[in-house]
Amino acid sequence: MTNSGLKSTLFLAILSAIALTVSCTATTRTVSPNEELHYDEAYDFSDKKKIVDSLVQPLLETSPLANAADRPVIIIYGIANQTSEHINTSGITDDIRQELIKAGRFRFVNETQRDNIANETDYQYNSGAVAPETRIERARQLGARYILSGTLRSIEKEEPKQIRLTKKSLRYYSLHLELTDLKTALIEWADSVEIAREASKPIIGW
């Protein structure tokens, strides 16, 4: 091999090594929760935000409770996950409740803390350790007037088998939310939000 040939080979080898090192370096960056970001077609935090934003506004503006002056008491009975993914839907209900509380027009029964409230009340009355004048008054909890509940559903479709290098899949989510009057058992308000996304994945990798 000539001297110049050797140099070119060496140069190419170094260049390849640099390219390989740079491409393999781990990186991190902070993303804004408001930024819409999807790696694949599956449900992610951007979807949660979109769902919450899309449902809170109509509940505040167009529901029969929008103009209620007495800050109605609501209990959240959760969102049933009827998709084919393990999705923690309590994240959606937590965010909806937070947004509604911030609006200051509704009050919420803390259903998840019921056992703890009972235990603490029991401790105040029966342990003998709590000063009587500081004990909370019993039987003063507020009963809920409305139930907020919902269902998250999904429909998936994959491209049929054929010769190709990527596989496309389509996923559709719909979240249906409804407000039921506990006294009359009537559905006072209902709305839904839909998200549909197509993604393609490579079939062949290194």
Next chain:
Amino acid sequence: MKKPRLSNIFTELKILAGCCLLCIFFAGCTAAPLREARKAFYAGQPLEAVNALSEAKKIPNRDRLLLFMEKGLMLHHLGRYEESANTLLKASGLIEKQEVISISQQAASLVTSEWITDYKGEYSERLWVHTYLMMNFLLLGKDESALVEAKQALKMLEKYPEPLSKDHFTRALIALCFENFRQYSDAYIEYKKLAENLPDPSPAASQIYRLGMNPGFREEAEKYRKFIPPAASSILTSQSSLLNSELVLFVSSGSAPAKISGNIIIPPSVRFSFPQYEERRADDAQVQLAGFDSQTHPFSVTTNIGAVAKASLQDRASKIIAKETARAAMKEAMARAVERKNEGILSVLVRAAFFLMEEPDTRCWETLPAFLKLFRFPIQPGKHQNLKAVIYQNGVRKDIILPPFSLSPGQKYYYQIRISSGSDIGN
């Protein structure tokens, strides 16, 4: 003719020795912890078996799916359902990632063997990951998560309908998950598919009739009336409720067949090897509930795990043959190239190495039972104590006392039992 130098011969022999060591490493080599764990599990020591798999680092990456499947099943039979579910969810995630075909692994396997590639599981094994997840979530009272897994299992059944058609247990479990959420139309469809796939539709007939009479498939459901066994005829006369309280038993018995090596040798040195399931005799078990009202017929279905696994492997046969042929051609071409350059011992050794390296991939989920049985006993709501599952296997009776439990109307109590030769594990 030019004589080869002694130093060149030594270098070639060193390379060859390296190749031979690689062959031995890859040929038929299951990770030691997996072997130990399986041995301990079948020796009736499931705790030791799980401990043997506790250090995942000792398991090569290519066998990680096996690790998750074996460990998940062992934890399930130990009654550690939460851990089992977490482990099997890792298996499920890995299966999804493995959908991408690795060029480097496929290229390497063309000159070595399939053992070098990641184990992706037979179609049946991928389905059973979801089946065990469904069972775990039902046993944990997480019906919503069980329904998610039911939908995943359904995707597998739709993707590979033919080889998986005989998995009656999974189909019935999917239907049960739908029923739990009062999705009766979906459950009805699954029972109908079950009836189509069963050699005798009678086990599914009473479920079809029960569901069909309620939401409005009356005309179609009536067709299944004639298949309802006399012992279950009470469903025709009494006011059948969709919200019966039930004791649901998942019974696993025996051990599933393992894969073994099959070979076709074409002289002088071409070897085609392929995996096949061994013929293993397994005795099915009969289960009754002592103190149970015999007027009410339980619903039961059985999956012969070996038969479904064999059908799955058979479904892949054409792909295996195509790959085997390509590998044989590649190795023959390489052996001839060596022959052209070197005469004598080196070319003979290369052929011998390729011959020995040609080991079929016999990896499989080995701790699966031979039979998976689902029983649904309708029982009265209230407290139940000293309820006994009576199991007959090979003419031997085994009594398993169920833990006390109480049921409210429409509620189900789930319990799993594994019967192996001489011992039982129940939770």
